[in-house]
Amino acid sequence: MNRRYSIAVGCLLAIASFxxxxxxxxxxxxxxxxxxxxxxxxLTDAYRGGDRDITIAPGTYDLPGTGKDTIALDQWADxxxxxxxxxxxxxxxxxxxxxxxxxxxxxxxxxxxTLRLAVPAATQGRVKAIGSDEAGNYCDWQxxxxxxxxxxxxxSTLDVVDQHTRLLKVRxxxxxxxxxxxxxxxxxxxxxxxxxxxxxxxDWLVTRIETGSVICHVDGCENVTLSGLTMQNGGFGTFFExxxxxxxxxxxxxxxxxxxxxxATEDQIVSCGADGFHSTExxxxxxxxxxxxxxxxxxxxxxxxxxxQKVISSSGASLVLDGHGDQYAPNEPIRISDGKGFxxxxxxxxxxxxxxQRQAVEITLDRPLEVPAGAKANNPNHxxxxxxxxxxxxxxxxxxxxxxxxxxxxxDGCTIEGCGMSAISIGPEYYWGEANYCWNVTVSNNVIRNxxxxxxxxxxxxxxxxxxxxxxxxxxxxxxxxxxxxQSIMKLEWTxxxxxxxxxxxxxxxxxxxxxxxxxxxxxDRNVKLAGNVVExxxxxxxxxxxxxxxxxxxxxxDSTGLETPAAxxxxxxx
Numbered sequence: 001m002n003r004r005y006s007i008a009v010g011c012l013l014a015i016a017s018f019x020x021x022x023x024x025x026x027x028x029x030x031x032x033x034x035x036x037x038x039x040x041x042x043l044t045d046a047y048r049g050g051d052r053d054i055t056i057a058p059g060t061y062d063l064p065g066t067g068k069d070t071i072a073l074d075q076w077a078d079x080x081x082x083x084x085x086x087x088x089x090x091x092x093x094x095x096x097x098x099x100x101x102x103x104x105x106x107x108x109x110x111x112x113x114t115l116r117l118a119v120p121a122a123t124q125g126r127v128k129a130i131g132s133d134e135a136g137n138y139c140d141w142q143x144x145x146x147x148x149x150x151x152x153x154x155x156s157t158l159d160v161v162d163q164h165t166r167l168l169k170v171r172x173x174x175x176x177x178x179x180x181x182x183x184x185x186x187x188x189x190x191x192x193x194x195x196x197x198x199x200x201x202x203d204w205l206v207t208r209i210e211t212g213s214v215i216c217h218v219d220g221c222e223n224v225t226l227s228g229l230t231m232q233n234g235g236f237g238t239f240f241e242x243x244x245x246x247x248x249x250x251x252x253x254x255x256x257x258x259x260x261x262x263x264a265t266e267d268q269i270v271s272c273g274a275d276g277f278h279s280t281e282x283x284x285x286x287x288x289x290x291x292x293x294x295x296x297x298x299x300x301x302x303x304x305x306x307x308x309q310k311v312i313s314s315s316g317a318s319l320v321l322d323g324h325g326d327q328y329a330p331n332e333p334i335r336i337s338d339g340k341g342f343x344x345x346x347x348x349x350x351x352x353x354x355x356x357q358r359q360a361v362e363i364t365l366d367r368p369l370e371v372p373a374g375a376k377a378n379n380p381n382h383x384x385x386x387x388x389x390x391x392x393x394x395x396x397x398x399x400x401x402x403x404x405x406x407x408x409x410x411x412d413g414c415t416i417e418g419c420g421m422s423a424i425s426i427g428p429e430y431y432w433g434e435a436n437y438c439w440n441v442t443v444s445n446n447v448i449r450n451x452x453x454x455x456x457x458x459x460x461x462x463x464x465x466x467x468x469x470x471x472x473x474x475x476x477x478x479x480x481x482x483x484x485x486x487q488s489i490m491k492l493e494w495t496x497x498x499x500x501x502x503x504x505x506x507x508x509x510x511x512x513x514x515x516x517x518x519x520x521x522x523x524x525d526r527n528v529k530l531a532g533n534v535v536e537x538x539x540x541x542x543x544x545x546x547x548x549x550x551x552x553x554x555x556x557x558x559d560s561t562g563l564e565t566p567a568a569x570x571x572x573x574x575x
Contacts (some may be wrong), residue, residue: 026051031086033059039088040071043081052078056113058085065092069101076105083113084228090215091118095236098217102224104244109225110216116232116258121212121273122298123147124161124266125186127203135179135191141205143186146264148209153180153188159398159420160197161204161269161296167396167418168296170485171511172197173454174398174420204269208298212236212273220244227251232258234272246282246384249289256294271295276394279304280434281327285387285406297397301419305405305434306383309361311336314371317349318364325353325361327379334363335436337428338375339467343437348379378435380407389414400425401451407439415447423451423484427464427471427494437470437494438463444477452486455511459521460484465494469524473497483507487514488521488547495525502532509541516543523549531558 028051030042039061046054063070070090073081090099099115102108125143132138143149153176160172175197177190199205212235218224222245231238231253238255241248255276257268276293278300279286285304293301309321319336321328328334328351337343350364363377384406395401396418402411403425416423424446426438443461452458460481463474474495481489481503489505492498500520509517519535519542522528535545548555 027053027055029055029057031057031059031061033057033061036061036063039063043071043073047073047076047079052080054079054081056081056083056086060087060089062089063091065094069098071099072101072103073105073108074103076102076108078107080109080111082111084111086112087114087116089116089118093117093119093121093211093213093235095213098214100216102216102218102221104220105224106222108221109227110229111225111227112229114230114232115215117212117215117235118233119211120147120233120258120261120268120270121208121235122206122270123149123151123209124204124206124269126163127199127201127205128187130196130201136193137196138189138191139196139199140183141188141190143188144264144266146261149186151207151209153177153190153207156207157298158205158207159296159298160199161206163200163202163204166269168398168420168453169199169203170450170453171455172199173456206270206296208273214238214240216240217242218248221246221248223247223249225249225251226253229253231255232271234276236273237275237278238272239277241277241279241282241286243281244283246284246286248282249287250277250291251287252290254292254294256292269296270298272297274299275303276301277303279384279387281306281382282384283381285384285409287388288392289388289390291392291394293392293394295396297399299397300400300403301394301397302389302401303403304384304387304409305403306378306380306436308376308378308428308430308433308435311371311373311375311377312360314369316368317366318362319371319377321361321363321377323359323361325351327382328361328363329379332379332381334365334377334379335470336369336371336375336377337437337466337468337470338372339430340372341468342372342375343468343470344369376430376435380436380439383407383436384409395419395423395451404438404441405429405434405436407441409438409441411441411443411446413445417449417451418453419451420453421458422460422462422486423448424461425464426462426474428466430466437465437468437472438474439472442475442477443479444475446479447482448479448484449482451484455485455513457487457514459486459488459491461490463492463495463498465524467494469494469496469526471495475499475501476503478502479504481505481508483510485511487517489519491521492525492528493523496527498525498528500528500530500533503534505533505535507537508535508539510539511541513541517541518543518547519545521547521549522552522555524551526552527554528552529556
């Protein structure tokens with residue numbers, strides 16, 4: 001291994017005071033593109049040898065599979081890896097293994113590389129013909145040359161990409177055919193029981209295939225920084241962050257498609273098989289700044305959340321939960337809710353795992369609560385509290401642009417466009433077991449356009465709950481909404497404390513809707529303030545600019561803004 005040692009700049013003071021300290025920090029340049037299989041061991045050897053400033057020699061490294069994580073940085077601390085002009089290609093795309101795995105690292109930086117899974121996590125093809133036969137309506141779908149045809153379309157989720165824009169097509173969404181016949185050479189006849197999606201001959205249909213791992217897994221870490229990375233062919237997700245103290249940084253990264261596969265005559269359309277960035281159960285949330293998400297995504301671009309635990313039983317100040325005792329600690333909060341209106345936050349005094357009860361944990365609260373059967377619990381300190389998403393460009397996903405379930409967060413200065421569902425979704429989802437209700441989240445100074453492409457009852461910004469008024473103090477301020485297609489621009493539910501201030505809404509509701517659309521739709525809310533919002537050129541599907549549903553109290557509305565409450569409107573004239 002070729003090693004070049006030099007004195008690190010950060011250690012000059014240590015050298016100057018060598019009499020007081022014998023610690024010398026070293027740097028190393030490692031790696032040889034002609035011997036890519038040696039790279040992982042070279043990184044490990046350099047770190048174990050005392051190097052804390054490591055440079056990977058420029059070039060392309062085609063890294064073979066090893067039956068385990070390709071590169072594992074296990075319990076590294078206070079180190080930097082520089083990889084400018086380095087491309088790492090990972091041949092092992094298995095879901096069970098990680099190309100790069102940061103394990104319980106602290107104060108580690110990895111910067112500059114292009115990281116690519118060798119195989120795209122999706123396939124694509126054109127609609128060649130549309131017709132009908134005795135089985136009903138059908139289309140013939142030809143998989144593009146060089147892309148995988150090893151799929152069962154009936155068990156796949158397909159989406160439509162417009163042949164002219166190479167973006168998800170408006171007024172379409174996920175679908176699966178009722179049946180499929182293989183006609184040979186990657187050609188499938190897809191049959192539909194009812195109406196076909198709104199595709200045309202020449203449009204692409206895209207879907208995931210059974211390959212593709214996370215590219216970078218930040219696992220149980222603190223203050224890890226991934227900077228200036230270009231990520232290609234992400235699978236389940238591109239970045240995956242799990243557990244630990246968190247406070248990790250993802251700066252100036254780009255998630256995009258890889259080059260054409262061998263034999264392909266078309267560029268890739270899908271850049272990520274699922275989430276672009278997925279964070280779960282961190283104490284401090286991620287800092288995501290100046291990142292660019294390109295291509296079509298098969299799930300949320302950014303998702304940040306914790307996990308719910310089911311309440312098995314309760315008595316007075318004692319709760320028994322179905323495991324996950326590591327999520328709770330004395331003097332930390334616990335939120336408990338159900339789908340019928342119960343919501344409480346208490347303080348955990350003690351955590352006990354009963355003998356012989358691995359799947360149960362007993363929590364002692366600071367006060368007795370009458371917790372309903374079937375309630376769910378969570379520690380909001382393990383949901384990515386304090387996340388920041390700043391100046392990012394993202395969207396063009398079949399699902400949500402940003403999905404948030406943590407407290408004390410900021411989404412500011414982003415451009416979000418072309419999402420199939422909501423651009424921003426805030427609040428818990430019991431169905432997925434993802435926590436929690438959100439407190440103190442601000443959405444400001446964003447440009448949000450062409451979202452809710454499914455043209456259904458989704459909202460561009462959706463604040464939601466699961467039957468309890470559990471969200472607190474959500475601010476939506478100074479955003480520009482331009483030509484969004486859903487039933488509502490802002491649908492805000494199950495929240496105590498909403499501020500909707502200074503937003504500009506242009507050209508909403510230009511496409512037909514099942515019922516008239518509202519710019520702001522409220523339900524199950526308390527203490528709502530609206531001021532300084534402007535609506536321009538609403539389309540023919542627009543209804544009243546504000547719709548107030550059941551269980552809404554404390555609305556303060558500046559009528560001069562163009563958002564008016566129904567009570568402020570003159571009564572209808574009797575016929």
